Amino acid sequence: MLLDLKVGNLTEPVSGRSWDGPEIHRQVARRIARFKRHQLAAGDRVFLPFGNRLEFFVELLAIWRLGACAVPIDARLTPFEIDTLVKAALPRLAVVDDATDAAVLEALGAAGVGVIDTVDTGDEEALAGRSRLDDDALILFTSGSTGAPKGVVHTHRSLRARWVSLREQLGVTAFERTLCLLPTHFGHGLICNCLFPWLSGQHLFITPPFKPEIIMRLGALLDEHRISFMSSVPSIWRLALKLARPPSAGTLQRVHCGSAPLSAHVWDEIRRWTGTRQVCNAYGITETGSWVAGLSDADCTAEDGLVGEGWGAVVKVLRAADTSAPLDADSECQAGEQGFVWLNTPALMKGYFQRDDLTESAVIDGWFLTGDIGFMDAQGRLVLRGRERDEINKGGMKIYPADIDAVVERFAHAADVCTFAIDDAIYGQTVGIAIVLNQRDDETVRALHKWMTVHLAEHKLPSRWWIVDEIPRTSRGKINRDAVNAACIGLPSLELPKILAGGEKA
Amino acid sequence: MSEERQQQLQELIEFLRSIQKPNKPIEQIGADENLVTSGLIDSLALVEIVVYLENTYGIDFSTHGFEPERLSSMTSILDFIEQART
Numbered sequence: 001m002l003l004d005l006k007v008g009n010l011t012e013p014v015s016g017r018s019w020d021g022p023e024i025h026r027q028v029a030r031r032i033a034r035f036k037r038h039q040l041a042a043g044d045r046v047f048l049p050f051g052n053r054l055e056f057f058v059e060l061l062a063i064w065r066l067g068a069c070a071v072p073i074d075a076r077l078t079p080f081e082i083d084t085l086v087k088a089a090l091p092r093l094a095v096v097d098d099a100t101d102a103a104v105l106e107a108l109g110a111a112g113v114g115v116i117d118t119v120d121t122g123d124e125e126a127l128a129g130r131s132r133l134d135d136d137a138l139i140l141f142t143s144g145s146t147g148a149p150k151g152v153v154h155t156h157r158s159l160r161a162r163w164v165s166l167r168e169q170l171g172v173t174a175f176e177r178t179l180c181l182l183p184t185h186f187g188h189g190l191i192c193n194c195l196f197p198w199l200s201g202q203h204l205f206i207t208p209p210f211k212p213e214i215i216m217r218l219g220a221l222l223d224e225h226r227i228s229f230m231s232s233v234p235s236i237w238r239l240a241l242k243l244a245r246p247p248s249a250g251t252l253q254r255v256h257c258g259s260a261p262l263s264a265h266v267w268d269e270i271r272r273w274t275g276t277r278q279v280c281n282a283y284g285i286t287e288t289g290s291w292v293a294g295l296s297d298a299d300c301t302a303e304d305g306l307v308g309e310g311w312g313a314v315v316k317v318l319r320a321a322d323t324s325a326p327l328d329a330d331s332e333c334q335a336g337e338q339g340f341v342w343l344n345t346p347a348l349m350k351g352y353f354q355r356d357d358l359t360e361s362a363v364i365d366g367w368f369l370t371g372d373i374g375f376m377d378a379q380g381r382l383v384l385r386g387r388e389r390d391e392i393n394k395g396g397m398k399i400y401p402a403d404i405d406a407v408v409e410r411f412a413h414a415a416d417v418c419t420f421a422i423d424d425a426i427y428g429q430t431v432g433i434a435i436v437l438n439q440r441d442d443e444t445v446r447a448l449h450k451w452m453t454v455h456l457a458e459h460k461l462p463s464r465w466w467i468v469d470e471i472p473r474t475s476r477g478k479i480n481r482d483a484v485n486a487a488c489i490g491l492p493s494l495e496l497p498k499i500l501a502g503g504e505k506a
Numbered sequence: 507m508s509e510e511r512q513q514q515l516q517e518l519i520e521f522l523r524s525i526q527k528p529n530k531p532i533e534q535i536g537a538d539e540n541l542v543t544s545g546l547i548d549s550l551a552l553v554e555i556v557v558y559l560e561n562t563y564g565i566d567f568s569t570h571g572f573e574p575e576r577l578s579s580m581t582s583i584l585d586f587i588e589q590a591r592t
Contacts, residue, residue, distance in 0.1 A: 212549040213574060239553055243572040395550070425557070426550050449529065463528070497523065501531035 006201040007061070010054050013179075013205050013225055014214065019054055027055070029125035031062035037122075038093055038114055042067030042130050045139065047094035047113065049073040049082065049104060051184035052208050055118040057198065059095050064137060064156070067130035068092075071139045071151075072185040075099065076457040079107035081145040086111045088149040089139060089353065133157040139353050140187055140286050143391075143400035146407045146455060151353035152187070152286045162289030162347035163196050165312020169296050174254040174278070175202045179222070179230040182396070183209035187286030188258045193231040196291075210395065215239045219273075222247040231282065233259040233396030235427055237270055246273045256282035256294065259396040260428060261384045267302035283307040283382065285370055287362070289347035293382055305374070307382040313345035315382050316367075317375055323364040333375060338385055341372040390481070392420075395427040399460050401481060404433065407455040411448050413439045416471045420481040422464060422489065432493075433462035434471055434484050442499045449500060465494040514584055521558050522580075525551050537580045552577055559583075565590045 007025075011018040019027065040046065046063050048056060048070055056072075063070045071089055073082065082104050093114045096105065108115050131137070137159055139151045175197035182189030189209070198204040205225055207214050214221065218240045221227070228251055237257070252274050261281045262270070270279050280298035284290035293315055295308035309315070317339040319331040333339035344367050351359035362369050371389035374382055392399040401419035408417040416436040424430040437444055445467070452461055466488040474480055507515070515537075522532055522541070530545045542549045555577050559565045565587070576586045 210550075212552060216572060216574060235550070239550070242553060242556065243567070426553050453529070461528075496528035497526060497531055500529050501533065 005061075005199040008198050008200070008202040008204060010057060010198070011203065011205045011225070012054060012207070013221055014207055017054060019058075024058060024061075026125065027058040027121070028061045028065065029127060030121040030123065031058055032065055032128045033124040033126035034116070034121050035062055035066055035068075035093070036126055036128075037124075038116065040066050040068055040093060042135070044068045044092040045071050045089050045136075047071050047073055047082075047086070047089070047091040047108070048185075049075050049077070049094060049100060050097040050118065051075065051190075052180075052206055053097065054206070055097065056184055057194070057204075057206075059118060062128075064131050065128040067128075067132070067135055069136040069139060071141070072190060073141070074183070074185045074457065075101075076459060077104075077145060078455060078457055079103045080455045081457060083107050083111060084145055084147070085141055085149055086113060088144075089141075089151065131156055133160070136350065138191075140185070140190075141353075142186075142286055142398065143403055145457075146403045148355070149353070150355060150358060153350045153353050154191075154289060155350050158289055158347050158349060159191065159195070161312065161345070162191060162291070163199060165345075165347060166192070166196050166291060167200060169311040170254075172197065172200045172202055175200065175229045177203045177205065177226055177228045177251070179205045179207070179225070179227045181207050181209065181211075181214065181218075181236060182231065182233065186397075187290040188231065188233075188282075188284050188396075191286075192282070192284060192290040193256075197229065210235075210397075212239055216243045218244040219247040220245070222252060223249040226251040228253045229255070231256040231258060233257065234262065234266065235395035237266060238426055238428075241266075241269050241273055247275065250275055252276045254278040254298075256280060256291070258282045258284050258291070260393055261305040261307065262302070264302040264304050264306075271302070281305075281307050281384075283384070285343075285368075287349045287368055288313065288343050288345050289349075292343055292345055292347070295381075303383070305384040306377075307374075307384055309381055310343070310345075312347060313343050315376075316342045316344075317382070318342050321369075321388075323361055323369055326365060327367055335376050335378050335380075338373060338375045340388075341370045341374050341382065341384070343368045343370060392431055393429050394424075394431065394459065397459060399431060401431075404431065404452075404456060404460060404462065407452060408433070408435060408448070411451045413437050413444050414448065418471045418479050418481060418484040419462065420485040420488075422485065430464075431460065431462040432464045432466070432485065432488065434466045434468045434488050436470060437467055440467055442502055445494065445496070445499050446502075449496070465496055466491060467494055511584055511588075514587060515580060517562070518580055518583060521555075521562075522546065525554050535580075540578050541580070542578070549574075555583065559587065559590075563587055563591065 094108045137156045138154045141151045144150045178197040180193040184190045277299045280295040282291040283293040292313045293310045317333045373386045374384040404419040418434045421429040422432040
């Protein structure tokens with residue numbers, strides 16, 4: 001079938017580049033011809049280790065029109081992490097840009113992946129329409145970049161279900177001129193902030209992700225481009241509320257905030273700054289195509305953790321905390337009673353890529369166990385109170401402690417390790433680590449730091465280290481990361497800069 | 507350099523140590539060198555410098571506005587403190 005998606009215009013506010021509909025179709029057609037020259041076939045996978053620029057979106061459409069599957073990748077991953085993902089997903093091609101690290105290009109080449117520069121298209125144009133609704137459209141790797149990757153697979157059907165649901169719940173008027181400041185390699189930024197408006201025919205303005213210099217002039221950006229909608233994460237507001245002048249043109253109609261629920265105080269501050277009361281938490285999980293619940297009309301009193309109603313989803317809070325047994329209606333919590341958040345939506349992922357074990361532990365009878373804890377209020381709205389997911393939320397980017405543990409465990413002198421979240425004034429959370437070393441001298445610490453920089457992207461590197469005698473465990477031998485945090489946080493952490501500087505002097 | 511400015515510099519260096527990336531010794535950064543492009547701090551850490559200046563020197567950024575280049579190096583931060591307090 002032909003994908004009958006109606007694209008809107010694309011603009012890069014920072015560079016000033018802009019493509020209208022005819023140019024977008026031309027760019028897609030050139031890439032289809034180019035992919036055909038590279039024998040890209042239906043069912044093939046294509047890595048996209050770049051994003052947040054016009055070319056990314058036309059690559060995506062060209063890949064889809066040929067029936068292939070796009071795999072957007074965080075450009076900051078190390079060659080080691082890229083290699084891990086390549087071995088799992090076996091992409092036929094990778095499309096890169098001029099910012100792609102030379103070591104990443106080398107890793108892709110060594111793995112036998114064909115590498116194409118996104119601007120290298122040639123003039124030949126071609127048409128294609130081979131996608132079917134149940135073809136894999138996107139794989140988004142959410143963790144396991146150092147070991148056993150966990151990739152969320154969305155089909156065209158599940159993505160369309162998300163976009164149709166959002167159109168029904170929210171309409172498209174407020175999204176007429178949408179700004180995206182978020183990365184395009186994860187669900188929130190890509191599926192909802194970018195693709196929902198853009199593939200509903202609305203104008204998308206895309207910037208490089210998480211750039212403080214852009215956030216600091218956010219008000220001017222909103223005014224200059226008459227932005228009607230933007231999504232965000234709390235760390236954007238930590239910067240903008242403090243350092244950016246508010247917009248004055250009054251064009252913003254709606255603002256979403258995802259990743260972590262807003263407190264009532266920050267929520268009201270954002271309303272004041274943006275000049276619109278239509279500010280809400282957009283509760284989203286990559287597995288459910290991101291935004292799955294929120295407030296369709298957000299003009300209500302701000303409350304800590306208030307999400308709202310399901311958007312194309314049934315939201316239930318249950319006492320059941322796992323997928324080991326079929327869900328029972330009796331396990332549903334009463335209004336106000338805290339429990340585990342479950343979701344049922346036609347936008348649910350197909351499953352985790354080649355990891356049926358993980359899919360079975362997260363999904364039962366079409367219900368997805370989110371790992372979040374909350375309750376339904378008297379009005380039937382979801383309110384979030386915490387999460388049981390094993391992840392660190394650093395400025396909206398999810399970092400998985402197990403990924404970091406897996407790297408450190410392979411270091412020759414590491415006897416035990418536990419990575420955990422530390423509260424941070426700017427990022428919300430950052431990464432801490434407790435390590436048991438069987439050699440505790442500075443040289444070993446320097447060697448471990450070097451080991452980690454080779455295997456982990458910079459944003460995942462722990463900012464505070466504790467060298468400890470042992471990692472506390474539960475009576476069942478399991479690590480409780482919160483307990484390790486509590487045991488470490490009051491103690492002085494390692495003076496890492498001094499130790500690393502000592503190595504340079506030697 | 508006046509004694510007061512020398513004291514401010516020492517305090518600033520101690521503060522920067524608490525927010526810097528681990529693999530870039532502050533001793534290797536010149537006073538006029540850009541703190542972000544030199545790799546000492548993440549650009550998001552500029553907000554932490556703002557909070558430090560608000561808390562330590564009572565500087566009100568809503569009055570002075572925020573221009574990242576005025577906090578780009580140790581020298582420019584000290585100049586900014588001086589201007590903001592006069």
